[in-house]
Amino acid sequence: MKKNSRRRFGKWRQEASAWLIMLPGIILFAFFLWAPLLQSVRMSLYQTKNIELTNFIGFDNYISVFKKSDFLQALRNTFSYTLWSLLIGFLIPIFMALAIGETVRGKGFIRTASYIPNILPGLAAVLLWSAFFSAEKSGVINILLAKLGIDRMAFLSQEHMVIPIIVLIATWKGAGATALIYMAGLAGVNPELYEAATIDGAGIWKRIRHITLPAIFNLGSTLLILQIISIFQIMYEPMVLTKGGPDNASLSLMLLMWRYAFGGRMEFGKAAAMGVIISLILLVFTGLYTIVNRRKTEWE
């Protein structure tokens, strides 16, 4: 009897010390991530003055955010970013992984070279590319086009070009690292599969179709949703490159949020409302991600 209660006490102590060990981390997560998320909801319902909440105004922040034309523009742009990133950002790493996977000599070098843009500071990469796309005489893309006899152009002032260009820049930075994940997935394909398929008379194209692409598709569905989630939060690229212009053509939802808060207007309540709207959309994507992931673990 006594032994039993001591064991129960020991068990209780074990649990308590485990929670104590996790506590510092939990407090930090609460301070930096979880509490601000909930505070955003509360703050979005209040009128704010500087960094203080003054009075409860219900959904007024949301209504005034929705009413301004830049919201619809930002929403449309953000989906446009996502769409372009599906076209460019999703397929390029797959092609890269396929091509690099076929090489033998120089494979390590090619892999390293394509990974390097990923380690550069994001801000430095964006500034570097803004020099490339510059409309000045020094703009590298214009210099290259001039060699082909094409007239100089102000790429970043073209409303219909600015989003694809920003997506290209983001892809330049991230594609090498994503390709590495695909290559790892492809290296995990059982070599006997290829041999068996060849014995059964499958040529190279058939093997790509029936072995390689299914293996990629398995990984791809997860990476795709992660990519959608990350491109949906695009902010500093247009902020630095175009300030959301020309004429709000590259304004994203996150950038609009930043503008409300730190663009000189200090409308923190409206910024919080924007944050809540973006979070809600992202939660839907996150739900999709969990479903896909769960299905995948069931298959394995």
Place this chain on the structure above:
Amino acid sequence: MSGARTGVIRDFDSKTAGVKIGLVFVYLVCAVIVLISLFPIFWVFMAGFKDLKEYMSSTAIIPRALDFSRYTKTWNQLNITNNYLNSLYHAAGSVVCALIFNGLLAYGLAILKPRGYKAVSSLVMLSLLLPATISIVPLFMNIQNLKLGGFFIPLWMAAGANAFFVVLFRQFFEAFPPSIIEASRIDGCSPLQTFYKIVMPLSKPICVVVTIYAINGAWSDFLLPYLVLGNGKWQTVMVRLFIFSTQQTINYDDLMRSVVFSMIPPIVLFFLFQKQLTENIVMSGIKG
């Protein structure tokens, strides 16, 4: 560096003309990949050797002279040494916090598993997908209200709340054989002692990876650092570059040289720890 073919084309494929052309095409594609990846970086290093007049007027990639004094002049004029030191402090504190706090949390989630740990686990996973920037407004207000602005403390602490690091640690800890933990418990180690005497020393590979990511993250981040440090004396390289880039009148040659300054440490870090980084991406299937 020649080995067995590991792609779709295998060694047992006969070397027909079609296969050979295919391989030539593959290497052409790879050459383009390497060129596009490296050329912009090479270009900006070269552009840094030009003065403003040459930068704005010359269409040649290679500068007229490889004059390092232009780099040193910009460095001294903008007093970059100071910003470098600040970035170093930022990174050092971030590494310590990243290792201790994320490591302890992952240790709880992967090994101790007290009752109810799953709730924390799913909250951490949610944070992986909804990062801090979304709620940066209330976070900024909290930091202001606690009078923590102006110095690195909130930035260091933020490195201790990184869901990505927790996941990395956790994956590593979960692969431990339970017998090691059990043996240490029987030897009379408390859970905390087990952590720093057994678990961490056995986790050097993942600690190296988290350290590199934490350094690179601290070095590259500029949104929260901009809000916390602003124009104050603890301004880091990236905050400086961010403020510099938003000014109305910029000398583009100085800007390009500052971009180079900001890229050098991550590149050096990458070449020192290239193997650990790429291996980790391959193993864990996530990138930083």
